[in-house]
Amino acid sequence: SQKIEQNSEALNIQEGKTATLTCNYTNYSPAYLQWYRQDPGRGPVFLLLIRENEKEKRKERLKVTFDTTLKQSLFHITASQPADSATYLCALESQAGSARQLTFGSGTQLTVLP
Amino acid sequence: KAGVTQTPRYLIKTRGQQVTLSCSPISGHRSVSWYQQTPGQGLQFLFEYFSETQRNKGNFPGRFSGRQFSNSRSEMNVSTLELGDSALYLCASSPEGRDTQYFGPGTRLTVL
Numbered sequence: 115s116q117k118i119e120q121n122s123e124a125l126n127i128q129e130g131k132t133a134t135l136t137c138n139y140t141n142y143s144p145a146y147l148q149w150y151r152q153d154p155g156r157g158p159v160f161l162l163l164i165r166e167n168e169k170e171k172r173k174e175r176l177k178v179t180f181d182t183t184l185k186q187s188l189f190h191i192t193a194s195q196p197a198d199s200a201t202y203l204c205a206l207e208s209q210a211g212s213a214r215q216l217t218f219g220s221g222t223q224l225t226v227l228p
Numbered sequence: 229k230a231g232v233t234q235t236p237r238y239l240i241k242t243r244g245q246q247v248t249l250s251c252s253p254i255s256g257h258r259s260v261s262w263y264q265q266t267p268g269q270g271l272q273f274l275f276e277y278f279s280e281t282q283r284n285k286g287n288f289p290g291r292f293s294g295r296q297f298s299n300s301r302s303e304m305n306v307s308t309l310e311l312g313d314s315a316l317y318l319c320a321s322s323p324e325g326r327d328t329q330y331f332g333p334g335t336r337l338t339v340l
Contacts, residue, residue, distance in 0.1 A: 146327060157232070157318050157331030158271070203271065207327065215284050216261070216329060218271040 116141045118206060120219040127194055128227050135189040135222045137204030144206045147180055147187050152201045152221065161202075162189075194226045229254055232321050232332035240338045246307040249335045253300050253321030259283075260302040261329065262294060265316040274317075277302055278324075306337075314339045 121136035137147070146165040150158035164171045164180040164187065171178045177190040191198050201221040208215050233252045241247050253260050262274040273286040277296035294304040300321075306313055316336050320329035 148327070148329075150329075155316075155334075155336075157320070157334050158329075160328045160330065163327055205329075215273050215276070215286065217273065218263075220270040 118219040120222045122222055124223045126225045131194055133191040133194050133224055135202050137187040137219055139185050139206055142206050148205045149189050150203045158203055196226045196228050199225050232330055234319050234332040234335050238336045241309050242340050243309055245309050249304045249317055251302045251319030254330055257321035258300055258324045259322045261320045262304050263318040309339045311339050
């Protein structure tokens with residue numbers, strides 16, 4: 115069956131360091147993968163989308179890589195700040211005909227310590 | 229543009245009751261999806277509506293239903309509420325044919 119796993123439930127890092135979050139998947143052949151940020155009590159907010167033919171994508175301090183051979187995406191936040199503390203979710207879309215469903219990982223709760 | 233709005237933001241019901249949640253998508257977005265989020269199961273897909281038609285459905289019992297109106301606004305209904313239905317219900321909209329989901333703030337449902 116299809117499965118998405120995010121490396122850990124919680125990750126603590128010091129301010130200024132680079133945070134690296136992992137998303138692994140099995141039994142998917144996704145055309146793209148998305149990353150979202152979710153703050154407590156709020157809906158997820160879209161951050162980045164990376165397509166299967168893209169190795170890497172950057173947006174300000176964020177970088178996402180996508181390895182379809184390893185079936186893995188890495189999400190990096192460089193020069194992390196306490197304001198980056200949140201839960202980060204990866205998501206893959208599965209499609210059957212014209213129907214599509216976005217499946218989310220369980221998320222990694224990142225805490226950036228001042 | 230205004231974001232996705234959901235009403236009500238909080239709701240308390242008792243077992244056996246039914247509930248209707250509302251979602252107004254971003255103007256111009258024709259696709260509306262509903263998700264249930266719980267600490268144990270994470271974010272799970274309920275269903276997606278596009279142009280007033282249910283286009284896809286997740287693995288939830290028939291007590292969970294929805295509909296979409298001609299103005300793309302959507303409602304979700306849960307009948308015969310169970311304690312396990314307590315969750316944050318999120319609505320997300322997306323432009324036709326696009327991939328990114330824009331989420332609303334959610335409705336926190338508590339079933340007593």
